[in-house]
Amino acid sequence: MINRRPALLALLLASTTLLAACATSPGTSSGGALGRIAQTQTLKLGYREDASPFAFKGTDGKPAGYSVALCQRVATSLQAQLKLTKLDVQWVPVTAGSRQQAVQDGSVDIECGSTTRTLGREQQVDFSNTIWVEGSSFVTLATSSVNRAGDLNGKRVAVIPGTTTETVLRGMPARGITPIFVPVQTSVQGIAAVREGRADAFASDRLILVGEVLGTPSTVALKLSDDFLSMEPYALMMRRDADLRLAVNRALAETSRSGEIVNVFRASFPAGATPSPLVEAVYVLNALQE
Numbered sequence: 705m706i707n708r709r710p711a712l713l714a715l716l717l718a719s720t721t722l723l724a725a726c727a728t729s730p731g732t733s734s735g736g737a738l739g740r741i742a743q744t745q746t747l748k749l750g751y752r753e754d755a756s757p758f759a760f761k762g763t764d765g766k767p768a769g770y771s772v773a774l775c776q777r778v779a780t781s782l783q784a785q786l787k788l789t790k791l792d793v794q795w796v797p798v799t800a801g802s803r804q805q806a807v808q809d810g811s812v813d814i815e816c817g818s819t820t821r822t823l824g825r826e827q828q829v830d831f832s833n834t835i836w837v838e839g840s841s842f843v844t845l846a847t848s849s850v851n852r853a854g855d856l857n858g859k860r861v862a863v864i865p866g867t868t869t870e871t872v873l874r875g876m877p878a879r880g881i882t883p884i885f886v887p888v889q890t891s892v893q894g895i896a897a898v899r900e901g902r903a904d905a906f907a908s909d910r911l912i913l914v915g916e917v918l919g920t921p922s923t924v925a926l927k928l929s930d931d932f933l934s935m936e937p938y939a940l941m942m943r944r945d946a947d948l949r950l951a952v953n954r955a956l957a958e959t960s961r962s963g964e965i966v967n968v969f970r971a972s973f974p975a976g977a978t979p980s981p982l983v984e985a986v987y988v989l990n991a992l993q994e
Contacts, residue, residue: 832949
């Protein structure tokens with residue numbers, strides 16, 4: 705079953721390629737984001753330094769990760785769509801707390817990280833089509849008796865303020881679960897809070913938890929809960945601009961239609977990893993026709 709899914713995905717992507725038409729040039733009015741990008745020949749991409757495997761600072765000091773790789777392909781596509789001879793890509797570090805403001809005030813044109821698309825956020829910013837579907841969970845000490853979501857009642861839970869995970873946790877009293885919040889600024893700080901005994905658990909998106917635990921070896925063992933606190937549809941966050949959103953979605957569609965998304969996945973995750981059925985569905989649905 706696992707071996708047939710990649711073949712099915714490749715077949716579906718190939719079929720959509722046959723239906724694709726040539727892209728038309730996006731709008732580049734002087735007052736819009738694309739007009740500014742075309743005029744300055746500069747694209748500012750925000751990225752998280754602590755959201756592995758989606759966005760992080762690599763060992764060479766450069767941005768790396770799944771979302772970063774997607775944004776690199778978006779940049780290449782934008783250069784072609786705008787018919788630019790060159791496009792200077794500037795990478796701007798952002799945090800979970802600063803990412804939305806950076807997009808709103810123009811410090812970055814597109815944010816490449818692990819940002820969940822919500823209706824509340826969409827009141828202030830735009831989002832691309834979904835690039836990933838993830839769930840939030842939590843880690844604890846391997847010796848802890850906290851295993852399920854219900855065990856978080858009365859426990860100290862580290863969480864990054866302003867994230868959708870925090871929103872989910874703040875809604876848990878309705879289910880009879882009232883955690884004690886321990887605010888942290890990064891995933892690294894959240895993991896450290898658990899290992900050092902300042903928190904009983906750290907809650908965040910599941911793959912980020914896996915990346916942080918595996919990426920920070922320690923003699924203090926951690927365990928990942930089997931419970932999902934929520935489902936998180938990731939998207940690229942950008943300034944409120946319909947032409948920019950269309951151009952970004954056109955780039956994502958090209959990446960899916962051509963099958964290049966498979967190479968992005970393989971380069972971002974360990975050998976042998978396969979996308980979940982939900983993520984495969986995202987790839988197929990993103991292969992939009994012109």
